Amino acid sequence: METKPLTGRFRADGRPVTLKEYHAAGGYDGLVMALSMHPDNVQKRVQDARLRGRGGAGFPTGLKWSFVPKTGGDKYFIVNADEMEPGTFKDRELMERDPHQVIEGAAIGAYAIGAHTAFIFIRGEYHRAAQCLQQALDEAYQQGILGSRMMGRDHALDIHLHLSGGRYICGEETALLNALEGKRPTPRAKPPFPQVAGLFGQPTVVNNLETVCNLPHIMRLGPEWYLSLSRCKDGGTKLYGVSGPINNPGLWELQLGTTAREIINVQGGGMRPGHELRAFQPGGASTDFLLPEHLDVPLDFDSVMQAGSRLGTGCLIVLDQQTCPVKMVLNLETFFARESCGWCTPCRDGLPYTETVLKDLIEGRGRPEDLKLLEEMIEWMAPGNTFCALAPGAMAPLHSALKYFRKDFERYLGKG
Ligand SMILES: Cc1cc2nc3c(=O)[nH]c(=O)nc-3n(C[C@H](O)[C@H](O)[C@H](O)COP(=O)(O)O)c2cc1C
Ligand code: SF4
Incomplete structure (x- = not known):
């Protein structure tokens, strides 16, 4: 039984798995299976597999889908491939090495929530990944996998590739919706959640690209197999x-x-x-x-x-041990301050201020009260005090660095 469903088909030469190779390894069988089932049963299969979102928050995928109203009307399924988190390079690999897996997963997700239009929202700098995906999308249309009669069945699906304008905030799911609508990408107030009122006000699911790549395998090999892959109570x-x-x-x-x-x-x-x-x-x-x-x-x-x-x-x-944690944190805060979308005051003003305090500390202009000030900044940007999770996320490395490496901060004040 497969133990590396997401990467097991990768070619040794680094080139994308071809459609022929993908088919030979059971590719698109999961989509055929999903299309033969009622969408509610597809959702149940994913819930039973205990798939949790791989985009950062770990929200249960099947549960998220279940919030989409069962009524008719336009619905949208969006694959989040914005991947601008420093240090993260997982979705790029999946797109460049096995693009048909992404398309099959997106098609299954779209079917499960009753969407006939899907988008892959990809980081603007990922040129190679975009090329691989576009070629795979073209093949999928030519082979009748996508289009007005998916896999010869009475069901339509179009998948569009959208290159991001290139800001970290565009990966936040509601900012992403504004970006897709051609608006300034600031996060939206929740509720309403996108599952109820998302893209163009219609029910929408946004899932991370790695999350989506799990779907073909859950359909094909079942929840029990999927649960057996993991070492914990969640699957995969x-x-x-x-x-x-x-x-x-x-x-x-x-x-x-x-x-x-x-x-x-x-x-x-x-x-x-x-x-x-x-x-x-x-x-x-x-x-x-x-x-x-x-x-x-x-x-x-x-x-x-x-x-x-x-x-x-x-x-x-x-x-x-050789790297100064304070300098590392400054490096991270410089990124987050640059990427603040400016929508809410604690983040817009607080992140550049945090950056300045850290810089002053490192360059010998620190004051004894600065560590207290940094702690206050963490409070001001705590979850619930800002519109989205960018600012609390930005405070996480600083918060833990002050907890674990306080002496390194104090050394800059001449105390260490
Ligand atoms: C500032 C910020 C940037 C984000 N960037 C991404 C991203 O690049 N890719 C991603 O999948 N999720 C990103 N997220 C999380 C998304 O808002 C959302 O939770 C995720 O796409 C849901 O997918 P999942 O349920 O499959 O995990 C970001 C969140 C924040 C606050
Ligand atoms: S926390 Fe920062 S990135 Fe998020 S909405 Fe507020 S200003 Fe924008």
């Missing part, structure tokens, strides 16, 4: 990546719940000679640091939360 494998001073940085499909120790030491080949691990961010730039004592925490949604961070995108960033 996970694409885990590592960047930083390790011997073999990269991306691997592993059981959901694999530990950071295994990923860094086995797949990643361990720390580079002369470098010692000091901490790691488990799921991209907007997640709290964890320490060596957390290396054996299973990297699943609930366990990482209990350890004080978030699984996020599952792409780890490693901090070694």
